[in-house]
Amino acid sequence: MPGFCPLFSSSKANSTVFYDKNNCIVVDMGASYKKFLLALSRTGIELSDIKAIAITHDHSDHIAGLKTFLKNNKIPLIASQKTLDSLTDKDVIPAETDKIIADESEIVIGDTVISQFPTRHDSPGSCGYILSFDGNTYAGICTDTGVLTKESVSALLKCKSIIIESNHDLTMLKNGPYTPSLKMRILSDQGHLSNNSCAQVLPQLLANGTTRFVLGHLSETNNTPLLAKSASVSMLKSAGATENKDYVLTVAKPAGNGVILF
Numbered sequence: 001m002p003g004f005c006p007l008f009s010s011s012k013a014n015s016t017v018f019y020d021k022n023n024c025i026v027v028d029m030g031a032s033y034k035k036f037l038l039a040l041s042r043t044g045i046e047l048s049d050i051k052a053i054a055i056t057h058d059h060s061d062h063i064a065g066l067k068t069f070l071k072n073n074k075i076p077l078i079a080s081q082k083t084l085d086s087l088t089d090k091d092v093i094p095a096e097t098d099k100i101i102a103d104e105s106e107i108v109i110g111d112t113v114i115s116q117f118p119t120r121h122d123s124p125g126s127c128g129y130i131l132s133f134d135g136n137t138y139a140g141i142c143t144d145t146g147v148l149t150k151e152s153v154s155a156l157l158k159c160k161s162i163i164i165e166s167n168h169d170l171t172m173l174k175n176g177p178y179t180p181s182l183k184m185r186i187l188s189d190q191g192h193l194s195n196n197s198c199a200q201v202l203p204q205l206l207a208n209g210t211t212r213f214v215l216g217h218l219s220e221t222n223n224t225p226l227l228a229k230s231a232s233v234s235m236l237k238s239a240g241a242t243e244n245k246d247y248v249l250t251v252a253k254p255a256g257n258g259v260i261l262f
Contacts, residue, residue: 011218027055028062036069121191138161143165146189168195
């Protein structure tokens with residue numbers, strides 16, 4: 001069966017593996033290559049199974065290990081044109097890398113179909129991804145976005161399973177140690193999604209067939225797994241849904257997450 005595994009998910013490092021019996025697609029490479037290999041080895045997925053890597057945007061917690069990864073693995077790199085341009089300017093992409101532009105066209109890697117949707121973040125070309133396996137099994141990843149636009153929600157409505165950002169608790173952020181300017185950045189429309197903002201969209205996704213939710217990209221300074229999960233479960237409960245009956249919801253750990261089947 002198709003599945004996915006958030007190898008790393010936090011404000012420090014992000015990398016997720018999506019796979020089926022034939023293909024494995026990595027989204028983001030925010031940990032070092034050495035750490036990525038160790039985390040991958042614990043999933044049972046082989047490095048040789050990886051057919052492409054897709055990058056959501058150019059911030060360091062999503063690309064820290066990318067250059068070394070691409071030097072050691074001759075596989076296609078998928079990203080928006082603006083992200084590819086930025087990664088090229090930063091000398092992250094080896095010259096021999098096959099670059100695939102993620103735009104309005106679907107990208108086909110074996111029997112996996114990948115499409116992108118733009119996200120609202122302070123990184124030009126930032127996007128999320130939808131992956132289809134065997135033509136009808138959809139999974140999505142949507143992190144690093146200050147708001148959920150109609151376009152991003154519309155894309156996610158296709159998904160049976162999603163990884164969605166639940167970055168911060170508003171009270172913890174406002175009363176926390178970050179500078180006023182950093183707090184304003186996180187709270188802006190191009191910042192990060194709060195627990196409440198994440199929770200508000202889940203009933204709509206559930207009503208359209210999403211039954212497995214993974215809350216990701218939690219701040220280790222301005223959030224806790226309990227607060228993130230409580231906000232989402234409460235919102236779904238108010239919509240009449242029961243956890244572990246109508247849906248399954250988990251919170252991604254910063255590292256060491258188990259494989260999740262669709």
